[in-house]
Amino acid sequence: MDPAETDNIKRALANQGALVTKHETTLRQVxxxxxxxxxxxxxxxxxxDxxxxxxxxLAHAPPPPPAPVPPPAVAPVVAPREPFIPTPASHPSGIRPFHHYLII
Structure with a gap:
């Protein structure tokens, strides 16, 4: 074997050793x-989980109670009252003011 070949082989082995070391480091990181x-x-x-x-x-929990119904916004309808009619004043001529108009 030629000494030049031996040097080439040693260099190749050293390069491969360095490359293997680099690969091992990379594999450890991976x-x-x-x-x-x-x-x-x-x-x-x-x-x-x-x-x-x-x-x-939550899916099996009972649903929350419904919200309370708000009171109506409009006041309830009240039956109309009869208008106030004052008692008529008595006629100055007496108890029977229309007596002369009536036929008895």
Missing amino acids: VDNLQQLATGITDLGGRM AITGQLTA
């Missing part, structure tokens, strides 16, 4: 990110 993502998804699942429980409880 695994860490995936674990964080899985934890986040688990947390979201718990929150979704809590929200679903609340919505289910």
Whole structure:
């Protein structure tokens, strides 16, 4: 084997070793990110379960009582009263003021 070939092989192996180290670092970061993502998804699942429980409880809750009916805006109709008619004054000529007009 030629010493030039040996140097080329050593350089290639060193480059590949550095590349493998870089790949290992990248893969560790990917695994860490995936674990964080899985934890986040688990947390979201718990929150979704809590929200679903609340919505289910609200769906089965009795409806609120109806609002009270407001009083009518118009006053009720009252039967009309008879007009006030004062008692007529007595005639100065006596008890029978129209006596001379009547035929008896």
